[in-house]
Amino acid sequence: MAEYYLALRHAHIGFVILSIGLFVLRGGLMLVDSPQVQSVWLRYPSYAIDTLLLTAALMLTSVVHQYPFGNGWLTMKVTLLVVYVVLGSVALKRGRTRRIRIAAFAAALLTVGFLVTVARAHHPLGLFAGLAA
Numbered sequence: 001m002a003e004y005y006l007a008l009r010h011a012h013i014g015f016v017i018l019s020i021g022l023f024v025l026r027g028g029l030m031l032v033d034s035p036q037v038q039s040v041w042l043r044y045p046s047y048a049i050d051t052l053l054l055t056a057a058l059m060l061t062s063v064v065h066q067y068p069f070g071n072g073w074l075t076m077k078v079t080l081l082v083v084y085v086v087l088g089s090v091a092l093k094r095g096r097t098r099r100i101r102i103a104a105f106a107a108a109l110l111t112v113g114f115l116v117t118v119a120r121a122h123h124p125l126g127l128f129a130g131l132a133a
Contacts (some may be wrong), residue, residue: 008060015053020112026092027105028035035089037092076124080115 022045029037037043061067061074068074087108095101117126125132 002063005060005063008056008063012053012056012060015049015056016116018049019046019053022049023088023108023112027109030092030101031107033098064125073118073122074125076118076126077115080111080118084111084115087111 022042026037026042026046029042066074068078087104090104091101091108092105095104114126118124120127121127123129
């Protein structure tokens with residue numbers, strides 16, 4: 001199974017880029033009050049990409065034998081992912097006012113940005129890991 005590590009890693013990173021890119025596109029449409037933000041042609045690809053992203057992530061955990069709640073940085077990734085999903089939902093659909101949706105969109109972008117630094121550093125503090133030393 002270890003021979004699939006690089007392919008899974010590259011697939012996971014590719015799906016991350018696609019997922020974040022699509023979220024930014026939908027968030028931009030939300031900012032300009034476009035009704036397209038909820039269109040089927042943007043929502044369904046988002047579901048498919050996120051499903052593939054999660055599948056690749058689960059396969060990676062089994063290949064490298066590192067699991068959330070056993071590794072601090074993976075626990076932080078899962079926690080940040082849940083926060084990002086909730087904020088994204090508020091930003092794109094559930095926010096009652098435009099101000100709430102914009103604030104949730106900005107917070108979701110900050111959250112996913114920090115999540116990426118946690119993934120790259122393999123440390124729960126991400127870009128702040130050097131400060132903890």
